[in-house]
Amino acid sequence: xxxxxxxxxxxxxxxxxxxxxxxxxxxxxxxxxxxxxxxxxxxxxxxxxxxxxxxxxxxxxxxxxxxxxxxxxxxxxxxxxxxxxxxxxxxxxxxxxxxxxxxxxxxxxxxxxxxxxxxxxxxxxxxxxxxxxxxxxxxxxxxxxxxxxxxxxxxxxxxxxxxxxxxxxxxxxxxxxxxxxxxxxxxxxxxxxxxxxxxxxxxxxxxxxxxxxxxxxxxxxxxx
Numbered sequence: 001x002x003x004x005x006x007x008x009x010x011x012x013x014x015x016x017x018x019x020x021x022x023x024x025x026x027x028x029x030x031x032x033x034x035x036x037x038x039x040x041x042x043x044x045x046x047x048x049x050x051x052x053x054x055x056x057x058x059x060x061x062x063x064x065x066x067x068x069x070x071x072x073x074x075x076x077x078x079x080x081x082x083x084x085x086x087x088x089x090x091x092x093x094x095x096x097x098x099x100x101x102x103x104x105x106x107x108x109x110x111x112x113x114x115x116x117x118x119x120x121x122x123x124x125x126x127x128x129x130x131x132x133x134x135x136x137x138x139x140x141x142x143x144x145x146x147x148x149x150x151x152x153x154x155x156x157x158x159x160x161x162x163x164x165x166x167x168x169x170x171x172x173x174x175x176x177x178x179x180x181x182x183x184x185x186x187x188x189x190x191x192x193x194x195x196x197x198x199x200x201x202x203x204x205x206x207x208x209x210x211x212x213x214x215x216x217x218x219x220x221x222x223x224x
Contacts, residue, residue, distance in 0.1 A: 002072040002188075003149060004046050005098060012038040037127050044129040051135075051142040072147030072188050075099040077168030077175075081155040090156035093119045095175075146176065149189035164192055164212060166219040173223035190216055 007017070013035045015022030021033030050071060057069050078094040080087035096117035115121070116128055131139065153168030169190065176185060192212045 001050050003074045008039045008043045012042050040128050051138045054142040068144035070143045070145035074149040077153040077172045078156050081157045145184035147186045147188035166215040170219035170223040
């Protein structure tokens with residue numbers, strides 16, 4: 001599964017991606033939907049579908065194919081705008097909601113109790129689905145590797161620019177390694193946005209993008 005966060009956010013919260021569902025206060029162009037509940041329900045169902053697929057593969061194909069099955073997650077890294085506890089907590093909440101819920105933190109945490117991040121339970125309340133015991137057992141450990149798509153980082157208070165911040169990739173990798181028991185990780189996407197390039201010369205001589213990848217490769221090396 002690739003970037004479940006984008007599917008749930010774009011399709012059921014903002015209404016900008018298929019199937020185009022959201023609340024009218026979010027987007028007047030949405031014919032139907034509920035941005036306050038549907039993204040969480042869809043993310044929950046997708047998590048269970050992923051876990052069931054992993055179970056099927058492990059039972060029927062893994063022995064003969066010797067393959068691995070994982071999930072590709074997308075997340076920004078969130079930097080506290082200041083050293084205040086309020087900003088530190090805001091950065092953690094941002095990670096909880098982006099990397100934790102729609103990116104399926106429950107499958108990453110090898111605990112007896114499977115649940116979403118505590119901050120989400122507090123803020124979302126009964127709009128956030130619960131796991132049955134059977135679902136919890138199905139979900140736990142349902143991955144062999146994590147794919148991480150990383151592009152940029154943001155201050156927790158939010159800034160509009162698409163900033164190039166290689167340290168965010170390093171911090172995201174270290175966070176994943178420490179938080180989720182050092183899983184195998186593939187960086188499946190990492191890039192930068194830029195104005196349209198209109199000439200071949202500009203497209204084949206791109207020092208800005210070369211510098212971008214050098215800095216991000218160094219960040220990966222520092223995280224190992």
